[in-house]
Amino acid sequence: MGTANSWITWEPSLSIGVAKIDEQHKELIKRFNDLGDAVFDGRGKEEIGKILNFLADYTVTHFRDEEALQELFNYPGLEQHKKIHAQFVSEVQTMISKFEAGELDTDLVVKTVDAVGAWILNHIKKEDMAIGVHLKTKQAMETKPHDQEPAYAEDTQAEEAQPQDYSSQMDSQVNAPPKKGIIKRFFQWLF
Ligand SMILES: [Fe+2]
Numbered sequence: 609m610g611t612a613n614s615w616i617t618w619e620p621s622l623s624i625g626v627a628k629i630d631e632q633h634k635e636l637i638k639r640f641n642d643l644g645d646a647v648f649d650g651r652g653k654e655e656i657g658k659i660l661n662f663l664a665d666y667t668v669t670h671f672r673d674e675e676a677l678q679e680l681f682n683y684p685g686l687e688q689h690k691k692i693h694a695q696f697v698s699e700v701q702t703m704i705s706k707f708e709a710g711e712l713d714t715d716l717v718v719k720t721v722d723a724v725g726a727w728i729l730n731h732i733k734k735e736d737m738a739i740g741v742h743l744k745t746k747q748a749m750e751t752k753p754h755d756q757e758p759a760y761a762e763d764t765q766a767e768e769a770q771p772q773d774y775s776s777q778m779d780s781q782v783n784a785p786p787k788k789g790i791i792k793r794f795f796q797w798l799f
Pocket residue numbers: 674689693731735736
C-alpha cells in the first residue's frame with residue numbers, strides 16, 4: 609500500500625489500443641485511487657460510502673459502453689465478458705451493502721479495496737486487452753482493402769445488372785447508409 613495515491617497506476621502497458629476505452633479506464637483507476645486514499649486517510653463512513661458509490665456508478669457506465677462496443681463489432685467473447693462484468697458489479701454491490709451496514713471493519717475494508725484494485729488491473733490486462741486485439745483486426749479488415757475504391761463502385765455495378773426500376777433505385781440510394789464511410793469514421797473516433 610505505501611502512501612496515498614499509489615494504490616494502482618495507469619501505465620501505457622494497460623492501453624488496449626482503443627483511446628475511448630483507455631480514457632474510461634484512466635477515470636476508473638482515478639476513482640478507485642480516490643477510494644483508496646479515503647480509506648488510507650481513515651475518512652468517515654459517510655465520505656467513504658459516497659466515493660464507493662461514485663466508483664460503482666462509473667463502473668456500471670464503463671461496462672455498459674464497453675459491452676456496446678463489443679456488440680457493435682461482433683466480439684465473439686461478449687457473453688462471457690458480460691458475465692464477468694455482472695459478477696464484479698454484484699460483488700461490489702455486496703461490498704457496499706456490507707460497508708453501509710457496518711459489517712466491514714477497517715482491516716476488511718482495506719483488504720476488499722485491495723482486491724477490487726487487483727481485479728481492475730487483471731481485467732484490463734486480460735479480458736479488455738482481448739477486445740482491443742479484436743477491434744484492431746476488424747479495423748484492418750474494414751478500412752485497408754477498400755481505401756482506394758470509390759465507396760459507390762460496387763453498388764453501381766450491381767444496380768446496372770438489375771432490371772431498371774427507378775423508384776426502388778432511388779429509395780435504395782436514399783436509404784442505403786454509406787456503410788464503409790461510417791465504419792471508417794467510427795474507427796477514427798475510437799482510436
Ligand atoms: Fe471489461
